[in-house]
Amino acid sequence: MNVDLFDFALPPERIALRPALPRDAARLLVVDRAGLRDRIVRDLPGELRAGDLLVFNDTRVIPAQLEGRRDAARIGATLHKREGPRRWRAFVRNGRRLVDGATVDFGAGVTATARDRADDGSWALEFAGEEPVELLLERAGRMPLPPYIAARRPADRQDAADYQTMFARAPGAVAAPTAALHFTPDLIAALAAAGIGHETLTLHVGAGTFLPVKAADTADHAMHAEWGRLDATTAARLNAVRAAGGRVIAVGTTSLRLIESATDESGTVQPFEGDTRIFITPGYRFRGIDGLLTNFHLPRSTLFMLVSALMGLERMQAAYTHAVENDYRFYSYGDASLLLP
Incomplete structure (x- = not known):
């Protein structure tokens, strides 16, 4: 596909330089068959169903x-x-x-x-x-802030805490799995009370996640490799949730990419350990996930291509236009979207 199809105008003032405080006070744009709804991240228990499962990336950012x-x-x-x-x-x-x-x-x-x-x-x-x-x-x-933040201010002591998720356990990432930055212990407790569980996997996010797509066509883009692990216990849990009628909701594109890398053609999640270079663009058939919670991504990026594959390019263009016009905050420290195809 032509990479120009994934371009959009983003005013620089929409780029968040600090996260929302408290973390679950960030805004949440819900995109589903009913349309678009403006919510807050702490409203998430009411947007999901009992029996659903959230999957987080437990990688920890190192001072890279x-x-x-x-x-x-x-x-x-x-x-x-x-x-x-x-x-x-x-x-x-x-x-x-x-x-x-x-x-x-x-x-x-x-x-x-x-x-x-x-x-x-x-x-x-x-x-x-x-x-x-x-x-x-x-x-x-020192903490490796994304280039679109680092170009506007230096990293400081606050970033050492702000740029780690509450799940950070396995050191090895050079960028945070930023969708999980919105979660707090209170929100996890509220989700559990609503019958919504969670699991973790590990994908060490590399600096290649910020590399621009220089090719004119997506077919010519070489995706960077990242190492991940999804163990047998977690794979069995994901399969059991879907077998019981629940939905597997990836928290962040890193979790989604690893789950899809681990899922076979029949839709069964298998244990996985190793590198993945999976590059998801429109036309891809999702096998292992039923939804995604993610931040707002850069124009022409592999991550905007991924969400367009999940929801459709026209729908995501409309959602991002709505987000810009309604002052949503973009990128790593920005607001979130819940995408339910």
């Missing part, structure tokens, strides 16, 4: 942005994907100043050797020493 030097050259690195115990693939600013085997000093006793430059310009960074890389990042790294 590093600033260092190679001799006199300033080098910036955003870790993207773990390739080994001490090796991470990274997008590098000023990477032309690196050669294979060059050492970068990130301060605080943290150094890494650059290896294996890829066609996309990224480098593998092999961290020196014996300490776990996670400890090194706690010393030298």
